[in-house]
Amino acid sequence: MGKGRIWPAEWKTYTDRLTGVEVLQLTDYKTHSHHLYFTEDGWYDGDRKLLFVSDRNNSTNLFSLNLDDGAIKQLTDVPDNDYLDACLRPQGDVAFVKTRKTISRLSLDTLEERPLYAAPEGFNIGNLSCTADGKFVMTCIQEDLSHRIRLDLGNGYVGHRELMEAAPLSRIIRVDASSGEAEVIYEANRFITHINASTTLPWLITFCHEGPWHLVDHRIWGLDLRNGGAWKIRERLEPSEKVGHEFFFPDGETIGYHGFRADGTNFFGRIRYDNTAMKETDFGFDTWHSHADGYGQAVVDGKGNVKTLCVWRETDGPRVLCELRCSFHSQKVHAHPRFTRDGKKLLFTSDKNGYANLYLVKLPEAFDTLPMLELP
Numbered sequence: 001m002g003k004g005r006i007w008p009a010e011w012k013t014y015t016d017r018l019t020g021v022e023v024l025q026l027t028d029y030k031t032h033s034h035h036l037y038f039t040e041d042g043w044y045d046g047d048r049k050l051l052f053v054s055d056r057n058n059s060t061n062l063f064s065l066n067l068d069d070g071a072i073k074q075l076t077d078v079p080d081n082d083y084l085d086a087c088l089r090p091q092g093d094v095a096f097v098k099t100r101k102t103i104s105r106l107s108l109d110t111l112e113e114r115p116l117y118a119a120p121e122g123f124n125i126g127n128l129s130c131t132a133d134g135k136f137v138m139t140c141i142q143e144d145l146s147h148r149i150r151l152d153l154g155n156g157y158v159g160h161r162e163l164m165e166a167a168p169l170s171r172i173i174r175v176d177a178s179s180g181e182a183e184v185i186y187e188a189n190r191f192i193t194h195i196n197a198s199t200t201l202p203w204l205i206t207f208c209h210e211g212p213w214h215l216v217d218h219r220i221w222g223l224d225l226r227n228g229g230a231w232k233i234r235e236r237l238e239p240s241e242k243v244g245h246e247f248f249f250p251d252g253e254t255i256g257y258h259g260f261r262a263d264g265t266n267f268f269g270r271i272r273y274d275n276t277a278m279k280e281t282d283f284g285f286d287t288w289h290s291h292a293d294g295y296g297q298a299v300v301d302g303k304g305n306v307k308t309l310c311v312w313r314e315t316d317g318p319r320v321l322c323e324l325r326c327s328f329h330s331q332k333v334h335a336h337p338r339f340t341r342d343g344k345k346l347l348f349t350s351d352k353n354g355y356a357n358l359y360l361v362k363l364p365e366a367f368d369t370l371p372m373l374e375l376p
């Protein structure tokens with residue numbers, strides 16, 4: 001039981017009722033399971049294995065799914081745990097795992113695990129992201145204000161605005177991936193989260209000023225790890241405009257994002273870290289996340305009246321790939337669609353059957369056979 005335990009394959013295929021494409025459901029367990037946050041690539045061992053998080057045995061732990069036979073392996077054994085964050089070293093040999101207020105280093109081969117960093121008293125740890133050279137784990141710590149603000153950010157963003165307005169002391173931390181030596185690179189009295197390391201440039205990350213997107217002073221920021229210099233990326237173009245959920249393209253220099261204009265129009269876009277080469281595409285329905293693969297295609301996860309995954313290719317789209325029907329009720333059941341590295345498949349989470357599970361769908365070679373989205 002616990003670390004190293006193997007569950008038999010749970011996967012099954014079905015034909016999507018809206019488009020006819022084949023969907024592979026990767027997990028099927030009566031609890032929530034989800035892939036890593038969409039900014040993090042969880043594929044390793046030559047893309048034969050996939051990291052994911054699951055609440056099995058009433059505790060949240062890290063697991064690996066083997067794409068050869070569907071077998072599931074438990075990688076951590078943290079008791080009475082309700083949240084876990086992880087990122088993969090680009091070399092694919094090590095995962096960095098955050099539980100409660102500590103970060104540990106986990107060998108994906110031997111499952112040897114050792115503590116790497118602990119937050120100082122009075123601070124909480126944010127998400128993890130590994131630099132492109134694999135030498136450092138980037139994270140942020142925020143002043144813990146739960147004693148004066150009611151917070152439940154993972155379940156309905158309770159206290160989200162209040163925490164932004166309280167302007168907690170936040171620090172961006174660079175942790176040596178081997179020794180655990182930690183260094184403060186940047187700090188400010190802002191609610192800082194969403195640390196995101198470039199996939200190719202070891203000196204570059206983005207971070208955000210968190211809060212309701214139309215109320216934050218500015219959302220997307222760049223940070224040069226060589227000198228601690230920070231700058232705004234993609235300035236707001238009109239009052240009350242919302243922009244966020246930023247991620248790096250495979251080139252490590254282009255940043256994708258999505259947003260909402262004051263008139264209700266949704267859009268997804270891209271921009272280089274130096275604020276050049278911006279391009280945005282408008283569309284007329286609500287979404288929560290977008291992702292692009294660097295090969296000229298993008299996906300958005302519909303919510304509200306549009307409960308599908310919709311895909312664009314250059315000037316063609318949006319086309320419906322498959323049904324999503326995700327509730328977005330909590331962070332564990334956000335869809336977070338993400339293209340595989342070759343751009344041929346999409347990984348996403350949905351709780352359409354009551355529990356969050358992982359799904360993988362192959363994009364048809366004849367893209368124009370997918371139906372165009374018809375708005376209700």
